[in-house]
Amino acid sequence: VSRFRKLRVRTRLAVTFAAVLLPLLAAELLAIWSFRRGLTDAAELELTNIVDHLYRVCASQRERARRAGAPADRPRAEDLAYLRDVLGSFQVGRTGYAYVMEADGTLVIHPVLAGRSIRDSRDSDGVRFIERICEDAPRLAAGESGTIRYPWQDEAEGGGAPRMKILKYRWFAPWGWILAAGSYEEEVYGALGRAELYVLPLVLASVVLVAVLTLALSRWITRPLRELSDAAAALAEGQLERRVELPAGDEFGGLARAFNAMAEQIRLKTLELERRVEERTEELRVAQARLVQSMKLRALGDLVAGVAHEINNPLMASTTMLHVLAREAGVDDAALQRRLEVLRRCNERIGRIVSHLRDFSRQSEFEPRPIPLALPLDNALLITGQQLLNHQIELHRELADDLPRVLGDPNTLEQVFLNLIANARDAMERVTGPRILTIRAVPAVLDGGPAVAVSLADSGPGIPEEVREKMFEPFFTTKDVGRGTGLGLSIVYGIVEQHCGRIEVESPPGQGATFRILLPAQPAGGTEPPKEQTP
Amino acid sequence: VKRRILVIDDDELVLLSLEELLASAGYEVATAADGRAGLAAAGRQTCDLVLLDVVMPGLNGFDVCRALRALPACRHLPIVMLTAKSAQQDREQGLAAGATLFLAKPIQPEQLLEMIRLVFAATAT
Secondary structure, three states, rough: HHHHHHHHHHHHHHHHHHHHHHHHHHHHEEEEEEEHHHHHHHHHHHHHHHHHHHHHHHHHHHHHHHHHOOOOOOOOOOHHHHHHHHHOOOOEEEEEEEEEEEOOEEOOOOOOOOOOOOOOOOOOOOOOOHHHHHHHHHHHHOOEEEEEEEEEEOOOOOOOOOOOEEEEEEEHHOOOOOEEEEEEEEHOOOHHHHHHHHHHHHHHHHHHHHHHHHHHHHHHHHHHHHHHHHHHHHHHOOOOOOOOOOOOOOHHHHHHHHHHHHHHHHHHHHHHHHHHHHHHHHHHHHHHHHHHHHHHHHHHHHHHHHHHHHHHHHHHHHHHHHHHHHHOOOOHHHHHHHHHHHHHHHHHHHHHHHHHHHHHHHOOOOOOEOOOOHHHHHHHHHHHOOOOOHHHEEEEEOOOOOOOOOEHHHHHHHHHHHHHHHHHOOOOOOOOEEEEEEEEEEEEOOEEEEEEEEEEEOOOOOOOOOHHHHHHOOOOOHHHHOOOOHHHHHHHHHHHHHOOOOOEEEEOOOOOOOOEEEEEEEOOOOOOOOOOOOO | OOOOEEOOOHHHHHHHHHHHHHOOOOOOOEEEOOOHHHHHHHHOOOOOOOEEEEEOOOOOOHHHHHHHHOHHHOOOOOEEEEOOOHHHHHHHHHOOOOOEEEOOOOOHHHHHHHHHHHHHHHHOO
16 A cells, blocks of 8 residues: 555556446456357257257157057158158258267168168268267256267368357157257357457457556646646746646645645745845845945044144134234234234134034934923024024925824934024025925834924025935035035034934935934824924 | 232133233233142232132142142132133032132133123222
């Protein structure tokens, strides 16, 4: 059984079919054999009947002779004549005939050889078959008939191969006669012989048919299995689009449907997985870029702090000396005062740059606490309000009522707004149309936690793509020499980073620029009290 | 009587400019280019105020401040610390070392003179 289980399904089916069909075939053969036996018996019975009939005729003639008072041990002449008539009327097959002979083989009644002894006759194998009959017949029990088969070649019929003859005989004791009837087997079995002509090829054909059917059927049944197996192998090789086309309805149809559903699931899951890997890769790329940026900023911060410190001393000395000089020169010397004023402005600008550099590098002085966003924003607006008015800039301040408190440092956040407002102001300097700065804040979500999204949108000319790529880098500026240090947005970026926030810029062509800052906020509870006045 | 101010700073340019500024404002000025020289100067000659830089080689401003406070003559001497460092922590450290006032560089000359005036006014009372 275990060996059977190891066979391929096809082979197993073939074996099963063979196991069922071969016994059927055997039964068929058996049936044919027994049918043939029946037919043979029936055919032989005809010969037996003739012999029996002959016996009865002999018996009734003898009885008649006995009643007539004739001796019972021998037939009368009229009996012989009558029997000759009767025998002549028998037709046995086409060439067969009945005859009577004495126990010593002398023919009593025979169509051709009456009166002659055929005791020494031999069949084509040389067997003295008549002698055998003569010996056997008297020994037969009452009512029993004997049978003998022998090959016979009839010279009268022109030779040819010997054919089997069958002979039935019976012993008629009162007269010491052997009553016999015989014929060629083929004539006796006539119909049977013709039937066999078809039966054997039919049986052979059915054997072949069974074999072919068995193989074909097992192939046909296992075809869906092969298709499923091929599809599964293809799927395993990564052909995720591979599906199985099988007619629905049977078990294989159901299996195919389940397989297709599974394949689709795998395809979708794989796509989803690929998408997520891509997403994560992109996130990592962005995170790494941010990390590199903040590391660059930190290294630069250290450098800048050193530079600022080094410039500070000579700057202070210079400013101090200018002060002393200006005082000593007196207000009367206008020309000198004008020149000293130029120097003083030089120092002022250097001072501003140094101050910016220090802001840029000032990263450790940062202590976040929950504060209302309005605190740093309104401080920045207080400082820049007059400037905005001077530049005819309309300000829209739209803070949502339910803003949570942001986690931040009010001073550095104020710096962020100062820088962004100053940038917006500069951006709109040459705008001839309406100059509008819209500052809007709404609750948001950042990295799964609460946050505040602040956006500053101006109606300036917008920011070209190539500038957007570089504008957070230190010392990158688009402003005229002396007006910008190129550190403003870099400082903004650093501060937002420090707050674990995000900053992004949108600048659709012709629609100004919008800076959007996301700042982490205090989780539920501390909301900003509504405060909706525009400074 | 001219008030006497001792300026301790390792930067020669700062030293020179402060000397000029304070002198032009009517103070008598002594200078020292490092902490050790400053301490020596303070011990040699009494002064009414010390302008002290924080970042210096050798003894830094905090060390000098503490050392000055240890001198009996200087226990109540006004000490104004002047530094490019403005961090709150430095400010606290300076005040803990005994500084009277902590000012951040760069400072406008008028502002510095005003601060000095205020310190004198406060200590006078």
